[in-house]
Each structure stands twice: as structure tokens, then as C-alpha cells.
Amino acid sequence: DTISINHNWINAGSLRYMWDFLLKEYANVRRELAAWGLEASEDFEDQTLNILRANSKLDFDTVAAFGQRGRELLDSDDRRRAS
Numbered sequence: 001d002t003i004s005i006n007h008n009w010i011n012a013g014s015l016r017y018m019w020d021f022l023l024k025e026y027a028n029v030r031r032e033l034a035a036w037g038l039e040a041s042e043d044f045e046d047q048t049l050n051i052l053r054a055n056s057k058l059d060f061d062t063v064a065a066f067g068q069r070g071r072e073l074l075d076s077d078d079r080r081r082a083s
Contacts, residue, residue, distance in 0.1 A: 010066060012070065015066070015067070018058070018063065019063060021056070022052075022056065022058055022059075022060070022063060025052055025055060025056050026048065026052055026060075029048050029051045029052050029055070030048050033047060033048060033051070
């Protein structure tokens, strides 16, 4: 007997959960940096995004790229069906 486990947790069904997770992590990082008094620094947002990327292996650009690629695939599929 064999069990196959799919480790791909980013798909159309999980996109909403991934987005919610990313927003919560983003808020957590901002809150932690602010607690350290770093919210006034010039690079606060850059540092927030760097830490977000390091902690979650995701960022808003990556999620946008997933969405864009998904849209391209759906559009391509629609065009293929229409012809």
C-alpha cells in the first residue's frame, strides 16, 4: 500500500486562506516591529516585507504573480474552448 501526499498548498481552492494568512502575518510583523519602536524608520515597510518573506516564504508580489498566472491559464483555456 502507498499513500501519496500532495504538498502543494497553493491552489485555487486555498487562495483565500493563503491571502488571509499573508495579511495576518503582515499585521503580526508590523506589530512586532512597532513594539520595538521601529515604525518611524524610513525603511519600515521594506523591513516588514523582508521579514514577511523570510517567515512565510510569501509576499504580496508572489501572490499577485500566482493570481496573474492563474488568470492567464484560465484565459488561455477559454480561448482554446472557443476555437
